[in-house]
Amino acid sequence: MSRLASRVPGASKRLAPDEDELCNVCKSSRYLNPDMRFLVNPECYHKMCESCVDRIFTHGPAPCPLAGCNKTLRKARFRTQTFEDLKVEREVDIRRRIAKAMNKQESDFERLIDYNNYLEIVEEVTWNLILNIDVEETERKLRLWEEAQKAELNPNATFRRVTDQPEASQLSDSSHVVLKKGGTQRRALATSSGNTSTPSGTEESGKRDTGFVFQGLKKRKLPPPEKAFDPFDGWSIEPQYYALQENHNYQWLTTYDSDPAYFAGGWQTRDYYSRMMEEAFGGMCIFLEDEKVAPLGSGDDDVGTQNAANAAIGMKDVVMDDVF
């Protein structure tokens, strides 16, 4: 044994060396099988050796083989323990789960005192679960809270109604194992939701029960819906002071309309009209002092045109007094 103890330097002092190296189910010890690994299931944290897990749970979920423990265990959830002390292991698991569900930050609250009260409640929930106080009620609330958070994040998804089932598992909602398949599962769901119809009915009528109510919690702001794609990217160039006609009917211009040397190459009189009109009206309501561009390198792109646009909008007709 001393040899073994030296090989496992971190071996617990509290436990007798035998107890540490002995599987509680099959009583085989590491002395006979040096490659033995011990696994725990977060359902009940009972330690057993790998071969026992294989033997008992390969054919599906089964009750924990240790006397007095009625938890149903599945093989997939067995793992090696991270911490030597199983109590610590369990507390870390619980804290991890709570931190995932209740992850508000100070910025989510109106005032600091609200945030501190929230943290207080979180800690209370954590210790309730760790010390097994009022587990059922806490589990129910926690599950409702999780659902509410999910629904808030993604309002379009429809979630299955959480049923407050009385046989609450200790750790998570996914860990209460449904042994049977398909039809029975659905039937069970229907009956259970039928049983709990009274509380959920009251939820429907008023606000949804979110498990916990926190003072001063800001409502999550939904991101604004994405605007339709604008091929012009917000730019628009429309004449302000004149209307462009389809045909301005100048004799000397219309001759070009019928000249194949012009229209066959895609030259259009309309382009010419619009350019002439813009050049004629281009200087309207543009004032030099507004148009002066900011000094080079200021990085401000469209100061000049913006100012001109503002000036144009805010202006009345110019009163021209007779100068003569």
Added chain:
Amino acid sequence: MGVSPAVSPHLAVPGAKAPPNASVKAKTLAILNNSRSIPTPDGLSRATTPGDGTADLAEMMNNDVREQFVSGARLGEGTYAIVYRGHFRHDPSKLVAIKKMKVNVDYRDGITMDSYREMKYLQELTTHPNIIRLHAVFTSKDQNINLVLEHLPKGDLEGLWKDSKTSYTREDIKAWSAMLCQAVWFCHENHVLHRDIKGNNVLIAADNTLKLADFGLARSFSEPGRPMTCNVITRFYRPPELLLGASHYGGCVDVWSTACVIAELATRAFFLPSETDLQQLTVITDLFGIPTEADWPGISKLRHWEVSFKGAAPKRPQPLSHWRQRLPLMGDDGIDLLRAMMTMDPAKRLNARDVLKHPYWTNLPRPTKKENLPQQGGNPEKKMGEDLKRRGGEVETGRTDKVARKLNFGA
């Protein structure tokens, strides 16, 4: 958008009146820069003091502009221009690209047509986010014109589809095409023809915005009675009316080029590649058929029609199934848009405004957001140098790359 700032249209006449004076260019540039930067009051007072007889106002202003930039590493050099990376003197984190025009043999005393066009049109159009920003213009000591342009470090559209390591989707194509079409629309709305739209001239900014660059061949829409040259636009992107020798055309030439660039993105290959100008027309008619007088009224009056099409065996356009097979990434609405942008008859072709009104843009899938667009690997900044140094209308074929091409602007 106001009218263009006061630029004398006689600027580019090469040394006609003024003797080859060192400050001629500086003076003309001072006029150009005046609209963008206000000289400091002390700069003005310095210039007017009679004590310093050598420097005149224009040179002072030019120096003021030049002092604001620091030139750095060389990014690329061509026969036509050298491109440097630079930054603002007051803020080294604001990068710019400085395009230094080489002194041209033909325009030894004036401004070359290309740089004149680039300055003239860029400073009108530079407010749009999809058009390369011209920060300033100045001359350096050896009388070269320097254009201070936006620094666009992420390469160009052609590099993007050529880079086999980059993969992109139909949403990305839609986002890029939309930005390109906006730039073209903005040019046309302000009566400027770009006349050299191609993947090489569409650069990508640090925030993945596309920027239309290289206005060396740009000009405004022509007046009636004033012919334009048909020898513009890089061959692969040249529309049939230019190949047929039309000397009066409109914005439709740019729309054709834009459609070529979009189709290139979707196929990851040149859409209508050819070896010679004559072959280009064959390549186009292979896809679109030979237009008749009924399809394209007035076609037989175009200058090169007789050489190209008279007596030619009729050719049918390729069916829709060919397009679907060739451009699976565009979808049916995209193909509809491309075919409308590449209608042979320029009068029936969509104009830039109608292109943006096409349902393709608003149909699903929605274009990718700018920040999620894929990026090109390698060192695309160097590509910017390569692109900016190129002269308008040049194709990189290898052998004759370094030979400057002569354009007949008078025709």
